[in-house]
Amino acid sequence: MKAVARSIMELSAEIKRRNKDVIRSSGYEEPTQFNPYFEALGLYDMASAQAVDAFCTQLDASPHQRETIKMYAQAVHNLTMDIACKIVEGMGLVRVSFEGWPCQLKINKYNFTPETIDSCGVRIHSDLGFLTILQDDESVGGLEIMDKSGAFVAVEPLPGSLLVNLRDIATVWSNGRICNVKHRVVCKEARTRISIASFMLGPKEETVEAPMELVDSSHPRLFVPFTYQYYRNLRSSIKLVAGEVLDLLRTDS
Template sequence: MNIFQDWPEPIVRVQSLSESNLQAIPNRYVKPLSQRPNLPSHNHHNPHNTTIPIIDLGLLHTDDITLQAKTLDEISKACRERGFFQVVNHGMCPLLMDRAKETWREFFHLPLELKNMHANSPKTYEGYGSRLGVEKGAILDWSDYYYLHYHPSSLKDYTKWPPLPLHCREILEDYCKEMVKLCENLMKILSRNLGLQEDILQNAFGGKEEAGGCLRVNYYPKCPQPELTLGLSPHSDPGGLTILLPYEQVAGLQVRGSDDAWITVEPAPYALIVNIGDQIQMLSNSIYRSVEHRVIVSPANERLSLAFFYNPKGNVPIEPLKELVTVDSPALYSSTTYDMFRQFIRTQGPRSKSHIEELKSPR
């Protein structure tokens, strides 16, 4: 699928730059003026710190039908209006969440030569990476990452998973397994909220056996000039659903609000952040929204987050679900596949919402 064998320039690990105590960041990380973050100053209240809704999934299992309906309604509203919400009582053990974060923090603090044994290439992206997109001379983001496939099992390759720190692979396995369970559960809820049979979205992904699950662990080192760069440029997620385990100590994720202002997400303790990806926006015929987000970096603290992506099988046609297409609401998108869609972001890197806009059906 991918024509690129290697990166266009030698890879520089952002963590190594950060640890070399440089005072100014290299030019290739400096964003154009219009894209630089307007960092909230700590002296006055930031009006855009209204956080995204926190939804208690545990209420779906109560006997109280009113509470159940209210919770479903909150999820529906979040998917339609904001594209983002936090979930608590999601069924994942807090200890496992802590262990997963700690294990990856240890990984990123291993000696560089051990990490570089897992260096990735644009061919699969699996492994230890420091850039997205293969454009020569592109302005890069201030982050390193580790990317791996978990599901379907035909794509799972343990040799691509780090053997260190100890027990890393077992913790990863447990973590990803829980993530798939949560995603399958959310897919049912999202289907029901569209007024459809609960397996419709899952089937559109190619079914449970064929849907894709992968993990991207983001590492954002300290940055001496956070006002000039970003940890991750603005983008909407190209896949289906994303579940983010954030680093609670330091906020960094920002979501584009309805007034175009960037809202800083304040993570609730042991909450997971859920967001809609482009594939679900297309399948729902834009009833659900995938929303642009970005990551700011800190001068004083490193940050780490685990993003689990739940995606359609690569070659299944993705287009608005026929149940949602009517004379009054015609299909907004032409058919594509996730493979074709992903090829775009892997070539160009994160580019706001430009790709899904290109797929809009001509009126």
């Protein structure tokens, strides 16, 4: 999958632009003013065989590339659901299902050069959905997470590993028991950096709110119920991407 990701990110911009959005930022992302060294290809729902086929067709994927992407998407989707279920079990919950929550696949490319050393490839942000599974570049570092003191800590590449990161929706769903993680990518060396991220987003129609078992007198509800799409739109409209929008949705705000 690493080899396939690298090869399709080397396609022409004309071909990559065929990868259209299903929802905002779910297709091809070109470099922007805010993230000038970053671009990405996206597959909105990797659990859908039809969506995976469409993604491969958009990019003129070879039979080998297509089969590799299919196998990877299925395996990582299964892993995503397994981790989510273990979170539920760890909190002592039953009858909680994440079926129908879309899982997005995103292939990221950072076009680092000697002039971009110490620049941010992606600015400080927290992720929108429930959880992220990241296959980082094993050769090129740069991922940094913010600790509780506000300092950034480097996450060095660990060959053969996947990194799990919890997101904004997990904070709301867990009634504050799970913390979203602010992070960024910094250019450490003048090399192309490729990573593959899988995002468990949020429910398509149901509201996002903590299960009743996680709300009591000692743990009052922290956030008002809202839909995932409402949260996406709100975060996009006010252009705050590091979890600040959650403060606007607190029950006491």
